[in-house]
Amino acid sequence: MKLRGLWQLAWSEFKLNLRNPAMVFWSIAFPALWMSLFGAIASEPIPGFEYEGLNLANFLLPGGIGLVIVASAFIGTPINLTTYREAGVLKRLRVTPLRTSTLAFGFTLSQFIFMVLGILVLFIIGKIFFNVQVLGSWAALIGMIVFGMITFLALGSAIGSVVGSWRTAAVITQIFFIPMLFLSDLFMPISMFPDWLQPICRALPLTPLNTVLRDIVYGVPLDNLWQLGIMAGWLVLGSVITVKFFRWE
Amino acid sequence: MGSIVECQHVTRSYGSLIAVNDISLTIEEGEIFGLVGPNGAGKTTLIEMIEGLRTPDSGSIKALGLDPTKQGDELKEKIGVLLQATSIQPDIKVREALKLFASFYQHALSNTEELLHTLSLEDKADSRFKKLSGGLKQRVAIALALVNDPEILFLDELTTGLDPQARRNMWDFVEKTRAEGKTIFLTTHYMEEAEKLCDRVGIIDYGKIIALDTPRNLVSNLGTESKVTFNIEDKDIDASKFEGIKAVSRVEKGKDGFILYTKDENITLQELVRMADAQKFRLSNLHTESPNLDDVFLTLTGREMRE
Numbered sequence: 001m002k003l004r005g006l007w008q009l010a011w012s013e014f015k016l017n018l019r020n021p022a023m024v025f026w027s028i029a030f031p032a033l034w035m036s037l038f039g040a041i042a043s044e045p046i047p048g049f050e051y052e053g054l055n056l057a058n059f060l061l062p063g064g065i066g067l068v069i070v071a072s073a074f075i076g077t078p079i080n081l082t083t084y085r086e087a088g089v090l091k092r093l094r095v096t097p098l099r100t101s102t103l104a105f106g107f108t109l110s111q112f113i114f115m116v117l118g119i120l121v122l123f124i125i126g127k128i129f130f131n132v133q134v135l136g137s138w139a140a141l142i143g144m145i146v147f148g149m150i151t152f153l154a155l156g157s158a159i160g161s162v163v164g165s166w167r168t169a170a171v172i173t174q175i176f177f178i179p180m181l182f183l184s185d186l187f188m189p190i191s192m193f194p195d196w197l198q199p200i201c202r203a204l205p206l207t208p209l210n211t212v213l214r215d216i217v218y219g220v221p222l223d224n225l226w227q228l229g230i231m232a233g234w235l236v237l238g239s240v241i242t243v244k245f246f247r248w249e
Numbered sequence: 250m251g252s253i254v255e256c257q258h259v260t261r262s263y264g265s266l267i268a269v270n271d272i273s274l275t276i277e278e279g280e281i282f283g284l285v286g287p288n289g290a291g292k293t294t295l296i297e298m299i300e301g302l303r304t305p306d307s308g309s310i311k312a313l314g315l316d317p318t319k320q321g322d323e324l325k326e327k328i329g330v331l332l333q334a335t336s337i338q339p340d341i342k343v344r345e346a347l348k349l350f351a352s353f354y355q356h357a358l359s360n361t362e363e364l365l366h367t368l369s370l371e372d373k374a375d376s377r378f379k380k381l382s383g384g385l386k387q388r389v390a391i392a393l394a395l396v397n398d399p400e401i402l403f404l405d406e407l408t409t410g411l412d413p414q415a416r417r418n419m420w421d422f423v424e425k426t427r428a429e430g431k432t433i434f435l436t437t438h439y440m441e442e443a444e445k446l447c448d449r450v451g452i453i454d455y456g457k458i459i460a461l462d463t464p465r466n467l468v469s470n471l472g473t474e475s476k477v478t479f480n481i482e483d484k485d486i487d488a489s490k491f492e493g494i495k496a497v498s499r500v501e502k503g504k505d506g507f508i509l510y511t512k513d514e515n516i517t518l519q520e521l522v523r524m525a526d527a528q529k530f531r532l533s534n535l536h537t538e539s540p541n542l543d544d545v546f547l548t549l550t551g552r553e554m555r556e
Binding site for chain 2: 007
């Protein structure tokens with residue numbers, strides 16, 4: 001595989017995302033603020049909490065990671081893709097020797113770098129102000145984060161491939177993004193919701209990511225791994241839609 | 250010098266619309282070739298097939314000896330393309346864009362700064378693309394097309410939407426680029442531009458090339474007469490007085506004054522001035538109109554340019 005231009009493309013797209021206020025707010029500032037504001041309510045270890053030494057910020061951290069991933073993948077990818085298609089940027093890239101695979105890989109890599117930045121900010125703030133800890137395996141944590149990134153990027157590119165204009169893309173991503181904030185166990189337990197809504201909550205792609213990440217942070221046995229099947233389903237769906245519907249112009 | 254692009258019986262349809270209809274065409278190395286025609290005539294479809302962006306339904310294309318469909322990757326290394334009305338990443342800075350595009354090629358110019366200088370973009374090197382005026386954007390697009398030091402430069406609608414000054418800058422630039430030995434294939438719907446810039450012009454309409462020659466030959470083959478127009482203010486003179494002037498075939502008296510139709514405007518003018526001197530009448534608003542590519546186009550297609 002010829003990868004000429006890959007790093008330059010990934011780095012340049014990363015920088016362009018940093019110049020996009022919506023991206024910086026939703027996928028870097030918002031998750032950090034969310035964790036900090038709720039975390040500040042109880043920054044001391046929760047008395048009687050079954051996980052010794054953990055506080056509210058620790059409970060929120062996995063959700064914060066999820067928010068970084070979802071916001072970056074759902075705002076960045078579809079809006080960049082549709083904007084670039086509408087303005088003819090994709091077509092312009094296509095008359096260069098840049099390979100399609102390099103292009104796809106480069107865009108993906110740029111989002112990866114952006115998400116890593118958002119997650120680092122969360123960890124740094126969490127460490128300094130709230131003493132967040134990871135009791136489980138770091139390898140599992142990183143593996144799970146990468147799986148989440150890939151899944152949501154596939155879904156983001158699916159939206160960007162199906163939807164024609166960036167305006168529509170912006171509306172569609174909000175339709176997915178906002179309910180997931182509330183329904184994916186980020187801070188409101190799914191058991192709070194009516195019975196009919198609970199299966200929907202569990203089927204959302206962010207729920208399993210959040211559940212498994214939280215198990216890793218808490219260092220408890222990973223007995224929810226079956227939920228990864230739900231994510232894998234979304235990953236396959238997103239990839240198939242992207243491959244089937246992707247258009248250059 | 251040999252041919253650098255060869256199209257043979259190229260056809261491409263979109264549904265029931267035949268965008269390019271059995272076009273055969275050769276472009277010689279080192280020339281500026283212009284494809285002119287109204288919007289929707291098939292210019293962009295044809296140029297994009299040569300660039301490898303679209304595939305012909307039938308016929309064959311060779312550019313630099315390569316098949317754009319099968320050897321597109323190799324071809325893209327050697328051509329420079331300015332697409333019609335396309336943009337690059339809105340928030341990218343000019344210098345970043347040049348470096349990014351240069352990174353896509355095996356043999357890119359090692360010094361993109363020089364390219365900024367050539368196109369007088371140094372002042373704008375750190376500006377975001379979306380903040381630039383139309384003329385500057387077009388200059389950036391050209392810089393990007395030159396980043397791999399291409400053998401052929403494809404310029405689709407180079408000056409559409411530019412103000413007259415920016416348009417003239419583009420013309421100067423095209424001529425300079427050709428002087429460096431590059432072949433240029435451009436499309437335009439401004440006849441004036443084709444006449445000024447191109448060594449050869451192909452006129453395309455409804456997907457077919459209806460004329461192809463040097464601008465001068467196209468005009469002279471048309472056989473249309475020039476018009477000499479003037480007013481006479483201080484005397485009442487009958488139109489028939491001018492009928493005897495050399496090369497004049499017909500005289501009209503219209504609202505703008507007299508119109509002499511002539512096969513040779515130089516001879517006619519000389520004699521007209523002499524006559525005015527001898528008979529003491531004063532010519533005013535004297536001007537001549539020679540046929541140009543517009544007339545060629547209108548005569549060949551029998552309709553006004555759309556847009």
